[in-house]
Amino acid sequence: MKTIGFIGTGNMGGALAKAAFRSHKADAILLANRTRTKAEKLAEIVNGTVVDNKEVARKADYIFLGIEPQGVEELLEEIMPVLDQRKDRYVIVSMMAGNPLAKLEKHFGKVPIIRITPNMPTAVGSGVSLYVTNDQVTKEENEYFYQLMEPSGLVEESDEATMAHAGGVKGCGPAFAAMFVEALADGAVAVGLPREKAYRYAAQMLKGTAEMLLETGEHPGVLKDSVCSPGGSTIQGVRMLEQSGFRAAVINAVIATFEKKF
Ligand SMILES: NC(=O)c1ccc[n+]([C@@H]2O[C@H](COP(=O)([O-])OP(=O)(O)OC[C@H]3O[C@@H](n4cnc5c(N)ncnc54)[C@H](OP(=O)(O)O)[C@@H]3O)[C@@H](O)[C@H]2O)c1
Secondary structure, eight states, X not given: OOEEEXXXXXXXXXXXXXXXXXXXXXXXXXXXXXXXHHHHHHHHHHTOEEOOHHHHHHHOSEEEEOSOGGGHHHHHHHHHHHHHHOOSOOEEEEOOTTOOHHXXXXXXXXXXXXXXXXXXXXXXXXXXXXXXXXXXXXXXXXXHHHHHHGGGXXXXXXXXXXXXXXXXXXXXXXXXXXXXXXXXXXXXHHTTOOHHHHHHHHHHHHHHHXXXXXXXXXXXXXXXXXXXXXXXXXXHHHHHHHHTTHHHHHHHHHHHHHHOOO
């Protein structure tokens, strides 16, 4: 019997709680949030029980931390006395940005710790989440955690360097992709397409293109070339994007996110 607890049930905590619910691997889900009504709404969806932070710390086998990183010191003051009393095994799961395993071990001590970096589309089961474990996590705990998170989308065990290198693409990428959809739609509106249709068609196009790339495993250039018929309109659009520095802008955006210091 595994009890899965969440402290902080905002966008990401809520998304991972939904994944845990859909996995059918959680025997009980405990939810604690500063604003209780948020946890109450989520509890209806995931068949969870609303409790306080200390109760999650006391009872959960896996304790997910979905609060903002700047709130961790205050939370530690509240829950460490409870965790220190526990004689049974528990796993800390942190989704807090900018908190590597070494820092989490300073906070929680040498207990089993998993660090996961979900992204926004996790909320609709199409996320990309990388995770790392410290040396206290057993193979069984690792496997169980993977199964628990699998309904959130692509879930991969990783290392912290890869997590850092992937952040711009998978973590910040949804913002860039949404800007691309917005810009495509603006262009379509400029030539006469109603805005609601323009957003819907652009988003579906992005989804379909992503699905094709994932399914075929082909180089993105192959797909681009196959859309550009000789003398056609697509290659004229490609010419304009290249002239406007589209690729350089995207490459520089990803590098800028990597170089941002906290
Ligand atoms: N958003 C992303 O794309 C993303 C991606 C990867 C990782 N993360 C990480 O995920 C974490 C959550 O991000 P988010 O986007 O989900 O933020 P969010 O929607 O603001 O959620 C944070 C939640 O934590 C609650 N909270 C804050 N302090 C608390 C405390 N002491 N006890 C109980 N609950 C508390 C907040 O309650 P209230 O309802 O009162 O505000 C809020 O519901 C952050 O650490 C972030 O770095 C986010």
